[in-house]
Each structure stands twice: as structure tokens, then as C-alpha cells.
Amino acid sequence: MILESIQNKTLRQIAEKVMGNTPINESDARYMLTTSDILDLGTIAHHIRSELHGDIAFYGVNMNLNYTNICELRCPLCAYSCDKDDPQAFLLSHEEIEKRVTDAVSTGIDEVHIVGGIRPDLKLDYFEEMLRIIKRIKPDMFIVAFTAVEYDYFARVNNISVEEVFDRLIDAGVGALPGGGAEIFAPHIRTIIAPDKIPGKRWLEIMRIAHNKGLKTNATMLYNHNERVEDIVDHLAKLRELQDETGGFKTFVPLPFHDANTQIKARRAQTTGFEDIRIYATGRIFLHNMPHLKALWMYLGEKMAQILLRFGVDDIGATYYNEKVVHAAGAKTPDYGSEAYLKRLISDAGFKPQRTTASYNRLGTGEKS
Numbered sequence: 001m002i003l004e005s006i007q008n009k010t011l012r013q014i015a016e017k018v019m020g021n022t023p024i025n026e027s028d029a030r031y032m033l034t035t036s037d038i039l040d041l042g043t044i045a046h047h048i049r050s051e052l053h054g055d056i057a058f059y060g061v062n063m064n065l066n067y068t069n070i071c072e073l074r075c076p077l078c079a080y081s082c083d084k085d086d087p088q089a090f091l092l093s094h095e096e097i098e099k100r101v102t103d104a105v106s107t108g109i110d111e112v113h114i115v116g117g118i119r120p121d122l123k124l125d126y127f128e129e130m131l132r133i134i135k136r137i138k139p140d141m142f143i144v145a146f147t148a149v150e151y152d153y154f155a156r157v158n159n160i161s162v163e164e165v166f167d168r169l170i171d172a173g174v175g176a177l178p179g180g181g182a183e184i185f186a187p188h189i190r191t192i193i194a195p196d197k198i199p200g201k202r203w204l205e206i207m208r209i210a211h212n213k214g215l216k217t218n219a220t221m222l223y224n225h226n227e228r229v230e231d232i233v234d235h236l237a238k239l240r241e242l243q244d245e246t247g248g249f250k251t252f253v254p255l256p257f258h259d260a261n262t263q264i265k266a267r268r269a270q271t272t273g274f275e276d277i278r279i280y281a282t283g284r285i286f287l288h289n290m291p292h293l294k295a296l297w298m299y300l301g302e303k304m305a306q307i308l309l310r311f312g313v314d315d316i317g318a319t320y321y322n323e324k325v326v327h328a329a330g331a332k333t334p335d336y337g338s339e340a341y342l343k344r345l346i347s348d349a350g351f352k353p354q355r356t357t358a359s360y361n362r363l364g365t366g367e368k369s
């Protein structure tokens with residue numbers, strides 16, 4: 001049925017592989033990342049998404065907790081971090097964290113999403129106590145916390161193994177990893193946009209350890225900076241390879257780079273709609289072993305995130321009460337989307353909204369708007 005509707009010959013061959021459960025190859029991915037036949041591409045991506053999730057589209061009701069913006073790595077791609085003596089610098093005390101989470105819980109959140117800067121003076125007990133405070137406020141809160149970059153740093157600064165870091169933070173309440181810090185694995189690009197961040201190889205190693213500890217994680221990919229098509233294909237291939245080994249990735253999350261207040265000049269100020277569609281649809285088709293594809297409305301704009309629901313996406317992101325990171329880089333979207341609005345975006349695109357967390361358990365809607 002879908003084969004008959006695909007006019008483009010190469011995309012029809014790719015669709016034949018998909019229908020025959022044959023993984024597509026890197027040359028197919030390169031083609032998909034450059035084609036302008038987005039309707040045929042979308043037909044394939046939508047078929048896969050429908051097989052996996054029917055007419056359900058997920059969203060979350062959560063808060064962002066960015067515990068500090070002081071970071072010693074100062075990646076050129078980052079608009080959020082600053083030095084200790086910067087007037088904008090902050091570090092949240094445990095009391096402030098308790099207050100913010102208590103406030104957000106009163107609005108009905110299910111999940112806290114935690115990331116922050118890299119700083120040597122914060123030892124593991126600061127993070128353990130942070131997580132325990134959140135669990136005391138709401139014992140069933142789902143906590144998605146810390147990037148692979150942070151876990152690697154926690155191990156080094158506390159002089160313990162990454163395995164021990166995971167054991168202690170799981171014990172304190174971590175339920176999943178958000179998947180940030182992946183950027184683009186290709187070393188020649190990574191040294192431009194984030195030279196002091198752990199290499200892509202180490203990011204994948206940390207994820208392997210997390211998966212072996214039973215944690216599910218997201219996997220991000222930053223695009224629209226200096227990367228080439230081959231670098232995107234390389235990134236996708238490395239994710240697919242690790243997923244074949246561990247099965248621990250729940251979600252692929254491509255992130256369009258915003259360059260305001262960063263030291264990187266993006267190739268173009270904005271992505272085009274076709275670029276976004278190609279990236280997401282290709283991700284859905286190439287990563288056949290990844291269950292979910294997430295389009296963060298905050299990065300893409302609500303309208304593009306909604307459209308991507310027809311190009312392979314099954315998760316539109318969450319309310320993100322108090323998001324700071326992408327807004328520091330110039331994102332024009334509001335920093336809080338109401339549950340009612342996210343549900344409307346989903347319903348209006350012809351899907352059934354399903355509230356969830358990063359675990360993808362199906363929750364009832366405790367409507368608050």
C-alpha cells in the first residue's frame with residue numbers, strides 16, 4: 001500500500017527495505033538527508049511510526065531544574081554557561097531546589113528534568129541530597145537526570161568509577177538519562193563546538209554503562225552548526241550500533257542549534273522546514289531499533305513540532321516549566337507550554353494525546369492548563 005504511493009524511485013527502494021525489515025544503509029541515509037521529496041520520505045517515516053505507536057502521540061508534564069549555570073568547560077556552542085564571577089552566575093541551594101520543586105508539584109508535574117554546569121566544587125553528596133529532596137516531596141516523581149558529560153565528571157571529581165556514580169544516584173532516585181552532550185560525535189566538528197567536552201566515544205561508553213545498569217536513556221544530536229551530511233550519518237550509525245548491543249535507548253532527540261549568545265556562528269541563522277523534516281524523518285527510518293522519536297517544541301517552534309508528528313515523530317516534548325538552556329541561545333518559544341496546549345497540538349494533527357514520562361508509561365491526564 002505505501003509502496004504504491006511512493007513516486008521517487010530511490011525512496012521506493014528504501015521503502016521496500018523497510019517493509020522487508022532490512023536495515024537501510026548509510027548511502028540510503030545520505031540520500032534521505034538531501035532529498036526534497038519530503039512527502040515520500042514522510043510516507044515511509046509515518047508508516048514506521050504508525051506501526052510502533054498507532055495514533056498515539058506522547059507528551060509530558062514536567063519541570064526543568066538547571067541547578068547551576070557555572071561551568072568550567074565553557075563550550076563555544078553554549079549560551080547558558082558562565083564563569084563563577086559573572087553577575088548572572090547562580091547555584092541553587094537545596095532549600096531553593098525544595099521550594100522550586102514544591103511549587104512545580106502544586107501544578108501537577110510527573111517528572112523533573114535535571115541538567116547543569118560542570119564544576120569541581122560540587123561533590124556527589126550535593127546531587128544525592130538533591131534527588132532525595134525531590135523524592136521526599138513526591139515519592140513517585142520520575143527523575144530524568146544528568147548528561148553523560150556530568151556522569152563522567154562526577155566520577156573523576158569524586159575519584160570513583162562511573163559504575164559507582166550510577167549505583168549511588170540510582171539509589172537516590174535517578175530513573176533515566178536525558179541524553180544531552182552527544183552533540184555530534186565526529187571529532188573534527190566536536191573540537192570546534194565543544195573542545196573540552198568528553199569525546200563522542202566516551203559519551204557512548206557512559207551510555208553503555210547506564211544501559212547495563214538498567215537505566216533507559218535518550219540520545220540527542222545537535223544539527224545546524226558546522227556539521228556535514230556525513231557527520232549526521234556517522235552519528236546515526238554509532239547510535240544504531242550501540243542500540244543493537246544494549247537496547248537501552250528509548251528516544252532519539254534531534255536538536256536544531258540556536259546560535260544567539262554562543263561563540264559559534266551557525267551555518268544559517270535558522271533551519272528551514274525541509275531541513276528539519278529531513279533530519280527527523282531520516283532519524284525515524286534509519287534508527288529502526290529506537291522505539292521513540294521526540295521533537296522538542298521549544299527548540300523547533302510549536303508549529304514545526306506539530307507537523308513533524310506526520311514525519312515520524314511520536315513525542316512532542318513536555319511542558320518544561322522553567323526551561324533556561326535553549327532560551328539563553330535565543331529560542332523564541334515560551335518557556336512553559338500548558339498541558340492543554342500540547343494536547344491541542346497533538347489532537348489537531350489527528351493523534352490521540354498520551355501523557356507520559358521518559359519511561360513512556362501511560363499516565364492519566366491530570367488536566368491543568
Ligand code: SF4
Nearest residue numbers: 071074075078081117
Ligand atoms: S554545554 Fe554543558 S558542558 Fe558545555 S559549557 Fe554549557 S553547560 Fe557546560
